[in-house]
Amino acid sequence: MTAQKNDKKNDRNSRTTGKPTLNDVARRAGVSPITASRALRGVSTVAEELSEKVRQAASELGYVANPAARALASKQxxxxxxxxxxxxxxxxxxxxxxxxxxxxxxxxxxxxxxxxxxxxxxxxxxxxxxxxxxxxxxxxxxxxxxxxxxxxxxxxxxxxxxxxxxxxxxxxxxxxSQIRAGEAAARHLLKSGRKRLAYIGAQLDQRTLLRGEGYRRALQQAGCYDPALEVLTPRPSSVGLGGELFRQLLASQPQVEGIFFGNDDLAHGALLEAMRHGIRIPEQVAVLGFNDLPSSEFMVPRLSSIRTPRxxxxxxxxxxxxxxxxxxxxxxxxxxxxxxxxxxxxx
Missing domain, CATH: 3.40.50.2300 (Response regulator)
Structure with a gap:
């Protein structure tokens, strides 16, 4: 089909449906339909001046692209x-x-x-x-x-x-490697001489389970893994949940010396709960988070965490x-x- 036939077809579609076409936009902007298409998709090779003309024409006409039709026409x-x-x-x-x-x-x-x-x-x-x-x-x-x-x-x-x-x-x-990250968390807490170490994880997606597995492996190798110090829940991870699980763990296992949390928001909740109840961090319990969210370095005390390259x-x-x-x-x-x-x- 020639370009002229394409233009006529688009003109007919515009008149039939009442909707402006890409050709209408191209004519108003004074560019080819291909240039108009590229400009509307934000392709960087189109000069900004031309892109602005196309965007202005599309805005004046109320043109909305049809991605399904575009994909069908171009076969991708x-x-x-x-x-x-x-x-x-x-x-x-x-x-x-x-x-x-x-x-x-x-x-x-x-x-x-x-x-x-x-x-x-x-x-x-x-x-x-x-x-x-x-x-x-x-x-x-x-x-x-x-x-x-x-x-x-x-x-x-x-x-x-x-x-x-x-x-x-x-x-x-x-x-x-989620597993190696969990292992690194355990080695850090073990390095300070702490032995009774816990893992608290929520949501229980595969990545949370893998980092918990790495933590468990390192503790087993050090001969200090205790399954009673592993707290896992499918509930969504949150600050509130972190405080709740921290409080419950210390009530049942008061001798715990360090906790690795599967997500920073859980660790944030633990720090707030510790402050509320006068529990000294890290003197009584060391706390380590995961992901190093932007707010972690501003917590009180500042939260240690595994920084991930998001x-x-x-x-x-x-x-x-x-x-x-x-x-x-x-x-x-x-x-x-x-x-x-x-x-x-x-x-």
Missing amino acids: SHNIVVLVPSLANQLFIETLEAIHAVMHPRGLEVLIGNYHYSRDEEENLLRNYLAYQPRGLLLTGFDRTESARRMIEASGVPSVYMMDLDPGAGLHCVGF KAIGTHAAERLLDLINDKPVSEPVMDLGFELMVRESS
Whole structure:
């Protein structure tokens, strides 16, 4: 079909539906339809002056792009699907911001799916999003249903897994070892001579369980693991829950000398509860968190925590996905960004 026929077809569609078309926007802005499309998608190669003209024309006409039609016409979408287990957790927000910063200048739209730590909900999101033929998938961790795994494999859509590592799976993943992070937490508390050490974890997603496993291994190797000092609950992680579990643990195990919390918000709750009841941290009980959220260094006392590379994971996972989309060679599928132990006043 020639460009002239395309113009006539779009004009006819505009008159029939009453909705402005991309061609209408292009004519008003004085650019080609291709340039108008690129400008509206934020492609960085379009001059800012032209982009502004296109955006102004689209605004004046009330034009709204139809991504489904665009994908059908080009036989590929401009969407990247990112699936995360929570939008209430600060660590995923930082990762999503980093992904958007990489994708948007390249004209790719980021579609975010929140599956609330439910494997079944993630499977449904995958089924719905794959129907739109996304250019790529960014997935959190490796814990999903077998049906979801089959869908990802059968789709042929380039995929990168974030937050955790699985060197033996042959999958592209960007993150750090949750088990080694748990081991590092235990070694830090053991180094101070403390022996009666507890682990408190909530939500019980795979990453929380893995860091708990690493902590347990290190304590077992040191000969001081006590299963009575392991507190796990499927309840959502929160400051309030952290205070509650801290209080309950000390009531049942008053000789506990140190606690590793699976998330910083739980540790924040423990510090507040300790302050409320006059429990001296770290003299009576050392407290160590995980993720090193921005508020942790301002707690009283300042919270020691395992700092995780949330922003870097988003950036490198997005860049790796772009390489896969563009068929660029990738020498090593596993990218280990490590973690950092931030020692402060609480331990």
